[in-house]
Amino acid sequence: MEKKNIIEALRKKFPEQIMDISSQFGDEIITFESSALLDIANFLNDKPYEYTMLLDLTCVDYKGEDQRFEMVYHFLSLSLNDRIRLKTRLPEKSPKIDSLTSIWKNANWLEREVYDMFGIHFNGHPYLIRIFMYEGFEGHPLRKDYPLRKQQPRIRLRKLE
Amino acid sequence: MLINMGPSHPAMHGTIRIMLELDGEKILNSELEIGYLHRGLEKTCEHKTYFSLLPYTDRMNYVSPLINNLGYAMTMEKMLELDVPQRAQYIRVILCELSRISDHLTALAAMTMECGAFTVFLYTIKAREFIWDVIEHTTSARMTTSFIRIGGVRADLHPDWKDHLKTAIIETKKVLKDVHGLMDKNKIWLNRTRDIAVVSPEMAINYGWTGPCLRSTGVNFDLRKASPYSSYDHFDFDVPLGERGDNYDRYMVRMIEMEQSMRIIEQAMEKMPKNKAPLLAKGMKPAKAIEASRKQKVEGGIKLSPNLEGSEKDKYADILSTGKKYIVPPKEDTYTSIEGLINHFIFFMKGHGIRPPKGEVYFSVEGGNGELGYYIVSDGTDKPYRWHLRAPCFHIVSALEEMIKGHYVADVIPTFGSTNMIGGEFDR
């Protein structure tokens, strides 16, 4: 019931920016235009829906497609006990999206992770540096064009007899 | 003054580095550097088939591997629309609650040991040893079990499982009583944990906290209650809540949660549905049955403990779902009939096996630290296109910088211990 409500409300509030609403395996998926992220996030965070928890934030690399990167956001509303998934596409050349750090504090690390692994820039992020990999590491390991076994050692490795 | 803590520091679990800016002993600012255990889990899993990446899930939260197995298996079941038999669901509940106890015991062991309470460390690890004995007895591995499979569990319970489980619960209860006695009103412990690193419910939600840490701030959110999975709604248990959200509450919530877990196990033991196919030839223990079979023909065939390579086909109805395409065919068939052999090859051959429909799925279970979520994107082949883990302690530890601000250096240790950082799922 609430699910329909929120989807209707989103459609009403952002008629231009919401591009597609579909459903799969029992989950609703809302696709939106990347420029509207902050507005939609604020709308979800506020009353009456109170999707106050940024559950997860990640990226999928669709190599070979024009809009290569797909950002995936999961929100949780504790009062409604409901999850919602939002998706948006970013172009291959200089992928950029607004940062959610102004609303959710855990977005800080999550976005650093996506920056580290996929090379996506977040506008307005206070401290956008690598989180898992080290300084001097070249490339973004979770991109599909990064080879699985390409290692970049930090120190000289010993030779084995 | 600037001071560096870790990563090679006993209280930093070897995988975290904290740079502290101090005024005397007071922390003005801090910065965390993580990623020392980034093992490329997600990328590696994208190169494995759906069936063969299961062992990687064991090694994420390595203190409660069975819950990780369950999370992954249930995500796949959601995608493949499989139903799991009731008995398998109950076995899963028992094993997951045992894992939860072992997770909390380890968290408390580390937290108290780092504060100097070495006795508690020895006691809790002793209790964990009893729990691991039960897990080993059932799954034939102590830690990395890979026991919960897509569509059910690997094998049925051992015939003597009830006695083992009862012993483990009695011993764990004894230990918990001792720990309560040692720590609850211990002045040193209270001084080090009471009102240290207080987290408000708003802050916890803003940081995406889940699990015992969120509940310690007083927010009643437990996935086992909120959206019950795997028959958790059949059991009666309470969700302990904290009041202040400080280190002591996080300790206490974990302690009481273990008692509730044992309540669930006891109920599951009572309510466990009967298996249709008995495990052994009537009235015989495995060793006896083998011995007897050497002398004479045992009527009805010998049914060995399923963990050995014995007869298991009859038990599939109790413990595995009927989706033939998604479960490993029984070994007897593979070895004895050509049809079975073909089924076996089809399951394991490259490009075959489990091939879920195109699409994406998110599912989460209540892990030892909180909401353990899997986000899997399938492109219709036998390998996941994207495999992402929502690690609960990643969100919890991201609040550490704010939690320790304004406290003393010594407070970093219990605060960090109370977040229960587990490197495997934290850095992935």
Next chain:
Amino acid sequence: MGKLNKTEKLATNGGWITTKFNEVLGWGRKYSLWHYPFITACCGMEYMSAACAHYDFDRFGMGWTRFTPRQADMLLVCGTITHKEAPVLKTVYDQMTEPKWVVAFGACAVSGGIYDNYAVVQGIDRIIPVDVYIPGCPPRPETFFDALIKLQEKVQKEGHDWRWKKRT
């Protein structure tokens, strides 16, 4: 106390014994291995089991856990070593004083284990020399004790002239 042999009788009666210097040195070293547990991952859990009352490695004379490399004789690398962690491990090893021994605890430390990818060092012997390898993912405490006894045999055989022996 069971039966004493001749030498032990002499020693306990306030007499004196003669032995080789290397042997007594090795005997002394092998039963007082102070170790530095370099714990990063899953194997640390089994290390904890081995250390605690249930399995208790104090029985083998390695009771002292030292969290400073300068006081440790034996480096126990439990868990996966990533390329980010590699310089840390190297520093810890370099800080240890001679004589020192290294044990690779678990499949990841031995060979990288199941993590054959961009982030993980394929075996710690690519960074530091290793004396004993323990297989298993993770190894059971019993396997660890087996390795410990093997290391003690090795320590016994090593003479006082380690300083002149070439170690790479």
